[in-house]
Amino acid sequence: MLEVQNLSMRFGGLLAVDQVSLDVQEHEIVSIIGPNGAGKTTVFNCMSGFYKPTGGKILFEGGEVQGKPDHKISRLGMVRTFQHVRLFSQMTVVENLLVAQHRHLNTNLIAGLLKTPDYRKREQKSLDRAAYWLERVGLLDLANREAGNLAYGQQRRLEIARCMVTEPKLLMLDEPAAGLNPAETKELNRLIVSLKEDYNVSVVLIEHDMSLVMDISDRINVINQGRPLACGTPDEIRQNDDVIKAYLGEA
Amino acid sequence: MQDLLYFSQQLINGLTIGSAYALIAIGYTMVYGIIGMINFAHGEIYMIGAYTALIAITGLATLGIAWLPVILIVALVCAMIVSSAMGWAVERVAYRPVRGRHRLIPLISAIGMSIFLQNYVHLAQGSRNIGFPALIEGSFQFGSEGAFAMSLSYMQITIFVTTLICMTALSLFISRSRTGRACRAVSQDLGMANLLGIDTNRIISATFVIGAALAAVAGLLLGMYYGSIDPLFGFIAGLKAFTAAVLGGIGSIPGAMLGGLILGVSESMTSGYLSGEYKDVVSFGLLILILLFKPTGLLGKPEVEKI
Amino acid sequence: MAAQNLKHALFCAVITLIISYPILGFNLEAEGINIILNGAETSTIVMVFLAAVVVFLFQLFRENIMATLKSIPTPLPQANKEPMAENKRARIESWVLTAIVVLALFWPFFVSRGSVDLATLVLIYIMLALGLNVVVGLAGLLDLGYVAFYAVGAYTFALLSEYFGISFWMSLPLGALLAALFGLVLGFPVLRLRGDYLAIVTLGFGEIIRILLNNWTSLTGGPNGIGGIPEPTLFGMEFGRRVKEEGNTSFHETFGIAYSGEDKVIFLYLISLVLAVFTALVIRRFMRMPVGRAWEALREDEIAARSLGLNRTAVKLTAFTIGAFFAGFAGTVFASKQGFISPESFVFLESAIILAIVVLGGMGSQLGVILAAIAVTILPELAREFSEYRMLIFGAAMVLMMVWRPQGLMPMRRIHIELKKQE
Numbered sequence: 001m002l003e004v005q006n007l008s009m010r011f012g013g014l015l016a017v018d019q020v021s022l023d024v025q026e027h028e029i030v031s032i033i034g035p036n037g038a039g040k041t042t043v044f045n046c047m048s049g050f051y052k053p054t055g056g057k058i059l060f061e062g063g064e065v066q067g068k069p070d071h072k073i074s075r076l077g078m079v080r081t082f083q084h085v086r087l088f089s090q091m092t093v094v095e096n097l098l099v100a101q102h103r104h105l106n107t108n109l110i111a112g113l114l115k116t117p118d119y120r121k122r123e124q125k126s127l128d129r130a131a132y133w134l135e136r137v138g139l140l141d142l143a144n145r146e147a148g149n150l151a152y153g154q155q156r157r158l159e160i161a162r163c164m165v166t167e168p169k170l171l172m173l174d175e176p177a178a179g180l181n182p183a184e185t186k187e188l189n190r191l192i193v194s195l196k197e198d199y200n201v202s203v204v205l206i207e208h209d210m211s212l213v214m215d216i217s218d219r220i221n222v223i224n225q226g227r228p229l230a231c232g233t234p235d236e237i238r239q240n241d242d243v244i245k246a247y248l249g250e251a
Numbered sequence: 252m253q254d255l256l257y258f259s260q261q262l263i264n265g266l267t268i269g270s271a272y273a274l275i276a277i278g279y280t281m282v283y284g285i286i287g288m289i290n291f292a293h294g295e296i297y298m299i300g301a302y303t304a305l306i307a308i309t310g311l312a313t314l315g316i317a318w319l320p321v322i323l324i325v326a327l328v329c330a331m332i333v334s335s336a337m338g339w340a341v342e343r344v345a346y347r348p349v350r351g352r353h354r355l356i357p358l359i360s361a362i363g364m365s366i367f368l369q370n371y372v373h374l375a376q377g378s379r380n381i382g383f384p385a386l387i388e389g390s391f392q393f394g395s396e397g398a399f400a401m402s403l404s405y406m407q408i409t410i411f412v413t414t415l416i417c418m419t420a421l422s423l424f425i426s427r428s429r430t431g432r433a434c435r436a437v438s439q440d441l442g443m444a445n446l447l448g449i450d451t452n453r454i455i456s457a458t459f460v461i462g463a464a465l466a467a468v469a470g471l472l473l474g475m476y477y478g479s480i481d482p483l484f485g486f487i488a489g490l491k492a493f494t495a496a497v498l499g500g501i502g503s504i505p506g507a508m509l510g511g512l513i514l515g516v517s518e519s520m521t522s523g524y525l526s527g528e529y530k531d532v533v534s535f536g537l538l539i540l541i542l543l544f545k546p547t548g549l550l551g552k553p554e555v556e557k558i
Numbered sequence: 559m560a561a562q563n564l565k566h567a568l569f570c571a572v573i574t575l576i577i578s579y580p581i582l583g584f585n586l587e588a589e590g591i592n593i594i595l596n597g598a599e600t601s602t603i604v605m606v607f608l609a610a611v612v613v614f615l616f617q618l619f620r621e622n623i624m625a626t627l628k629s630i631p632t633p634l635p636q637a638n639k640e641p642m643a644e645n646k647r648a649r650i651e652s653w654v655l656t657a658i659v660v661l662a663l664f665w666p667f668f669v670s671r672g673s674v675d676l677a678t679l680v681l682i683y684i685m686l687a688l689g690l691n692v693v694v695g696l697a698g699l700l701d702l703g704y705v706a707f708y709a710v711g712a713y714t715f716a717l718l719s720e721y722f723g724i725s726f727w728m729s730l731p732l733g734a735l736l737a738a739l740f741g742l743v744l745g746f747p748v749l750r751l752r753g754d755y756l757a758i759v760t761l762g763f764g765e766i767i768r769i770l771l772n773n774w775t776s777l778t779g780g781p782n783g784i785g786g787i788p789e790p791t792l793f794g795m796e797f798g799r800r801v802k803e804e805g806n807t808s809f810h811e812t813f814g815i816a817y818s819g820e821d822k823v824i825f826l827y828l829i830s831l832v833l834a835v836f837t838a839l840v841i842r843r844f845m846r847m848p849v850g851r852a853w854e855a856l857r858e859d860e861i862a863a864r865s866l867g868l869n870r871t872a873v874k875l876t877a878f879t880i881g882a883f884f885a886g887f888a889g890t891v892f893a894s895k896q897g898f899i900s901p902e903s904f905v906f907l908e909s910a911i912i913l914a915i916v917v918l919g920g921m922g923s924q925l926g927v928i929l930a931a932i933a934v935t936i937l938p939e940l941a942r943e944f945s946e947y948r949m950l951i952f953g954a955a956m957v958l959m960m961v962w963r964p965q966g967l968m969p970m971r972r973i974h975i976e977l978k979k980q981e
Contacts, residue, residue: 048865074867086862088855098848099855100866105848109876112847113840123848166866289754299581306584309595329580336576348961354753355700356964359917362702363956366910370950375582375598382593486906490765493758528773535762542755543747 001026001061001202002047002078002170008055009042016042018226019056024170029196029203031213034223035246040206041083043223044174047204048080049073060170075103077169081176083206085155089148093139093158096147097130100162126165133161137191153184160191170202171195177209185212192216214238222246256394256401261523262516267407267476269515270414274469275492276499276507277421278338278462284438284502285458286350291361292341293466294489295368298482300334300467301474302372305383319386323471330467337368338463339456347452365486373482380481383474410472417465418508425504430457438502487531491518494538500551509549567617574610582606651925655838662831666824674820674827676939678895681830682888683931685837687915688924689884692841694913695921696850697877698857699749700757702909703764707737707882709771709904711889716784716899717777726790730890737886738879745878749871764909771901783900787893789822790829797822830891837884838924844880853877907949914952917959920966930967 002024009017017039024030032040046053049070058066065073088096098105105126106112106119134140137157142150147158156176163171173192177185193216195201207213213220214234222229222243230240237243275297282290307329311322345364349357390404425431436444437454445451473488474480495514499506514534521533541548583603585596597603616623666674686708693701714733718724724732748759771778778784789797795809809821844850852873855863864870893899911934919930934952938945959966 050861050864069869070864071867071869074865079867080865082862082865086859086865088858088862090858091851091854095851099851099863099868102848102852103867107848107852109844109847109849109880112849113843162866289758302586303580305586305593306580306595309586309593310584313595333576333580336573340573340577345957345961349964352964355694355698355757356960358700358754358757359913360957360960362910362913363953363960365953366907366949367953367957370947370953372581374946374950376586379588381586381588382591384593490758490761494762497755497758526773528769532766532769535766538762539748539759542751542759546751546755 002204003059004043004047004056005059006056007043007046007053007058007066009039009046009051010054016226017046017053020221020223020226020228021056022221022228022231024202024204026202027196027200028218029192029205029216031205031207031217031220032223033207033210033213033220034229037225038223039226040223041174042226044080044172044204044206047073048078048172074166077167078172079163079166079168079170080172081156081159081163081174083174083178085152085159087147087150087155087158087162089146091147092144093134093147093150094127094130094143096158096162097133097165098126100165101126101129103166129165133165136164137161153180156180156184156188157191160195164195164199164201168201170204172204174206175208176205177207177212185209188212189216253399256399257523259393260399260401261519263401263403263407264523265516265519266512267410267515268473268519269495269512270508271410271469271473271476271511272488272492272495272515273508273511274414274417274465274472275488276496276511277465277504278459279493279496280499280501280504280507281434281458281462283496285434285441285455286346288346288354288357289361289493290341290346290459290462291358291489292345292364292368293462294485294487294492295365295372296334296338296341296463296485297466297470297488297492298480298485299337299368299372300330300463300470301383301480301484302376302470303333303467304330304471304474305381305480308384308386322386327468327471330471331464334463334467334470335460338459338466341368342456342459347455365489369482369486376482378482380479380484382479383477385475385478387475406476410476413468413472417468418504421461421465421504424461430454434458490538491534494534494541497538497546497548498541500548503548503550506548506550563618563620567614570617571610571614574613575606578606578609579603655925659831659835663828666827671820671823674823675895676936678823678827678830678891680932680935681827681834682892682895683912683915683935684834684928685830685884685888685891686912687919687927687931688834688837688841689881689888690912691916691919691922691924691927692844692853692877692884693881694916695923695927696845696857697853697874698753699874699877700753700913701760701878701881702757702906702913703760703762703767704881704885704912705904705906705909706760706764706767707741707885708889708892708908709767709901710737710740710882711886712893712899712903713771713778713784713889714886715890715893716787719788720784720786726788726890726894730887733890734883734886737889738883741879741882742875745875745882746871749874749878761906761909764904764906768901768904771904779900781900781902783898783902785898787897787899789826789894789897792825797825826891826895830895833887833891837887838928841880841884842924849873849876911952914956917956918967923966926966 004020004022007017007020008015020039020043022030022032032043034040042051045051046066047058049065049068049072052067056066057064060073060076060078065076065078088099091099104122106116106122108119111119131140131143134143137160139150139154139158139161142154147155150158156179160171160173160176176192177188180188189212192203192205196203205213205217217234219231219233220237221231222237222240224246229246230237230243232240275293278293278296279290282288282293304326307326308322311325316322341364345360346357349360385406387406387409390402393401393403425434433444433449433454434457436447436449437451441451444454491514492511495510496507497510498513499508499510514537517537518530518534521530583598583606585598587594587596666677686704690701690704693699693704711733714736715726715729718729718732744760744763748756751759772781774780791797791806792809795812796806797809852863852868856868856870856873860870892903896903915930915934916927918934919926919928938948
C-alpha cells in the first residue's frame with residue numbers, strides 16, 4: 001500500500017537521505033533501523049509531508065503523495081507519532097483525542113452555535129470513539145486529566161491512541177519504545193501487534209530496541225548514513241554481514 | 252536629459268535615506284541574528300539618539316561654541332552614549348527576563364517598551380515636532396541650464412560617507428575582534444557558545460549596544476536631513492528599517508545594507524513619480540510581499556523547521 | 559563578590575543617570591525660529607538622581623531583596639488554595655456574569671449622561687478585546703493591525719449611511735461581514751507566516767489601511783473624516799428632538815414623554831451592552847466547539863496538530879476572521895456613538911491598547927479581558943491628572959506583565975470537556 005522510491009532529501013550541502021526505497025504491504029509491520037543520524041526520522045518527515053523531498057517518489061495506495069501538505073497526507077490515512085512525544089499538554093486526555101477527530105466532526109460554525117442534531121450526534125460519536133480507545137490503551141480512568149500530567153509511558157500510549165482515533169490505514173511510529181521500561185515495552189509490543197491483527201492497520205516503525213524490532217517486524221529496512229544498507233526479514237537481517245559491520249563498526 | 256536628471260535626483264535621495272535606514276536596520280538584524288527576536292523598541296532608541304543629539308547641539312550653541320566639527324563630534328558622541336546606555340538598559344529590563352519563553356512574549360514586551368519610550372520622550376520634551384538645525388549646508392548643482400537642476404547636497408554626502416565608515420568599521424569589528432568572533436559564534440549556536448565558555452549575556456548586551464550606537468548615528472544624520480524631529484518619528488523609521496532588514500535577509504549585515512538601499516530607492520521613486528503620500532504604502536507593501544514570498548530575504552539563509 | 563556587586567550597582571546607577579538626565583533634565587523649546595535649551599525644574603532633577611540612588615541600592619542588595627520578596631506569601635488568594643471543582647467554578651462564574659449583566663442593564667438610569675457615555679466606550683473596548691482575544695489568546699496569533707478591521711466596520715457604516723442612507727441596523731451585520739471578509743482576504747496569504755513575522759505583516763496592513771483612509775479624500779474625506787453619522791433607531795423611532803428620516807417617528811412623541819437627550823445615550827449604551835454580551839456568549843460557545851479545540855491545539859503544538867490532519871491555514875483563518883468580524887461590529891457601534899469618524903481614531907496605538915487589554919486581562923480569559931477593558935478605559939478618566947501618563951503606564955505594564963505574569967492578571971481557566979463515566 002505504501003511505496004517509497006529512491007527518496008532523497010538534501011539540506012543545503014548535506015544529503016541526509018540518499019536514494020532510500022521501501023515498501024509496506026497491507027497487514028504488515030515494517031521497521032526502519034539504523035545508527036543514530038542515519039536519516040530515519042528524515043524519511044518519516046518526508047513521508048508525513050513535513051519536508052518536501054528533493055528527489056524520489058512516495059506512493060500511497062497508488063497515488064503520489066510526496067510534497068503534499070501534511071494535513072492532507074494525514075487525512076489519506078497515514079498518521080505518525082513523534083520521537084519526542086508531542087501531546088497538547090494543557091488539554092485533557094480526552095480532548096487530545098477529540099482534536100484528532102477534527103475532520104470527523106461537524107465543524108460548521110453555525111451548526112455548532114445552534115447545536116444541530118447532526119452536530120450533537122457527531123460530537124457524541126467522537127466522545128464514544130475516544131472512550132473506546134482510552135479503554136483500549138488503559139487510560140480511561142485518566143480521561144479528564146491534563147495530558148501533560150501523565151507519566152511518560154502513558155503519554156506514549158496516548159499518542160498512539162490519538163493516532164488511532166483518526167482511523168488510519170498506515171501508522172508511522174517514531175521510536176515508540178524510547179524511554180519505556182521493559183514491562184512497558186512488552187505492553188507496547190502487544191499493542192502494536194494487536195493494531196495490525198485486530199484493526200488491520202499497517203505499521204512503519206523506527207526503533208532502536210532490537211528485541212522489539214526483531215520480535216514484531218515482518219520485514220526490516222536498514223539505513224546507514226542516509227543510504228539503504230539492507231532489507232529483509234528479521235532472520236535475514238540478523239545474518240547480514242553489512243549490517244553487522246555497520247553496527248559493530250559504529251560500536 | 253531632464254528626465255535623466257530627475258531620475259538621478261530621486262536615486263540620490265533614495266540612496267541617502269536608504270543608507271540611513273541601513274544603519275538602523277543593523278540593530279534589528281544583529282539582535283534577530285543572535286536571539287531571534289524583533290527588537291520592536293529599536294526605532295525609539297534611534298529617536299532618543301536624535302533628541303540627545305539635538306539637546307547637545309543646542310547646549311553647545313548656548314555655550315557659544317560654533318566650530319562645526321566640535322559640534323558634530325560632541326553631538327554624535329553624546330547621542331551614541333545615551334542610545335547605547337538605553338539599548339543596554341532595555342535589554343536588561345525588558346528582554347533578558349523573558350528570553351527563551353514563547354516567541355510572542357518577548358515581542359509583546361518589546362512593544363510595551365516601545366510605547367513606554369515614546370511616551371517617556373513625549374512627556375519630557377512635548378509632543379510637537381521641533382526644528383533640527385541644518386548644520387551642513389550647501390550642495391553641488393548639476394544641469395542648472397534647464398528648468399530642473401539636480402542637487403547633491405553636502406548633507407547627503409555626509410550621510411553616505413558616515414554610513415560607509417560605520418559599515419566598514421562594523422564589518423572589521425565582526426570579522427577581526429574577539430568580541431566579533433564571539434558574536435558570530437553566539438549567533439550560530441547560543442547554547443554551544445555558552446558551553447564553550449563564551450559569556451553569552453555579555454555578547455547579547457554588546458549586540459544591543461552596537462545596534463543602538465549605530466541607530467544614534469542615524470538619528471543625528473536623519474535629524475539634520477529632515478530638519479525636524481518628534482517623539483513619534485522613531486516608530487515609522489523603525490518599521491522601515493525593519494523592512495530593510497527583512498528585505499536583505501534578517502540576520503545578515505550586508506543584507507541590511509542592501510535592503511536599506513533598495514527600500515530607500517523604491518520609496519523615493521514612489522514619491523518622485525507617484526505621490527509622497529503613498530511611499531509608506533509602498534514600503535509596507537514591499538515588506539508584506541517579501542515576507543510572503545521570500546521570508547529569508549535576499550541574502551538570508553533558509554531555515555529548516557525542526558521536528 | 560561584594561566588590562563585584564558594588565561595581566555592578568554603580569554601573570547600573572550611572573546608566574540610569576545617562577538614560578534619564580539628558581532627556582528629562584533639559585527641555586528643548588522653540589522660540590521663534592530658534593530652539594533654546596532650558597534646564598528642567600529642580601524637582602525633576604532631584605527625581606532623576608533619586609532614581610539613580612534607588613537603582614544603586616536595589617542592585618547592591620538585589621539578592622537580599624529578591625529573597626525577602628520570595629518569602630512574602632503571594633497576595634493572590636487562589637495561589638495557595640486548591641482549585642475549585644470544575645462545575646462549581648463554572649456555576650459561580652456564570653452567576654457572577656449574569657449578575658453583572660443585570661446590574662449593567664439598570665445602572666444607566668441612575669447615573670449621569672457622561673458616565674453612560676463612558677460606559678458605552680468601555681463596552682466597545684470589551685467587544686474589541688474579546689474579538690482580539692480569539693486571535694491572540696485562543697489561536698496564539700499576534701495581530702498588531704487589529705484596528706484596521708475596527709476601521710473597516712466604522713467606515714462601512716459611515717459610507718453606507720452617507721451615500722445610500724442605510725440605517726444602523728442594516729449596517730451592523732454588513733460592517734461586521736465586510737470586516738470579516740477583509741480578515742479572510744488578508745489572512746489567507748499571511749497566516750502561514752511564523753508568529754513574529756505575522757505580527758509585523760498585520761501591523762503593516764493596519765498602517766496601509768490608515769494611510770489609504772487618510773489619502774482617498776474623494777471617498778473618505780481624508781483626514782477630515784466623515785460626519786453626520788446617524789444614531790440607531792428603535793423600530794423606526796428616532797431619538798433626536800426632530801425626526802430626520804422620512805417615515806420615522808420620534809421616540810419621545812410616541813411614548814408621550816418629554817424629550818431628553820439622555821434617552822439616546824442610554825439607548826446606545828443598551829445596544830452596546832446587548833452586542834457585548836452577544837459577543838461574549840458566541841465566543842464562549844466557540845471555545846467549546848471543535849474549532850475552539852483546534853485553535854488551542856494549533857497554539858500548543860502546531861506540528862502535532864498538522865500531523866493529525868488539521869489544516870493550519872483554515873483553522874487560523876477562522877480565528878482571524880471571527881476576530882475581524884467582532885471588530886467590525888465594534889466599529890459600527892463606535893461610528894454611531896461618535897457621529898463622526900476620521901483616520902485619527904484608527905492608529906497603531908489603538909491596536910496596542912486593545913492588545914494591552916488582552917495581555918493584562920490574561921490571554922484567553924474572557925472575564926479577565928472584560929475586567930481589564932473596564933480598568934484600562936475608566937482609570938484614566940477617574941484620575942484626570944494621571945491621564946497623560948496613561949500610555950507610559952500601559953507600556954510599562956505590558957513589559958512588567960510579560961516579565962512577571964505572562965499569563966495575565968486572571969489567567970485563562972480552560973473549559974474542559976468531561977468524559978462522563980459510562981455505566
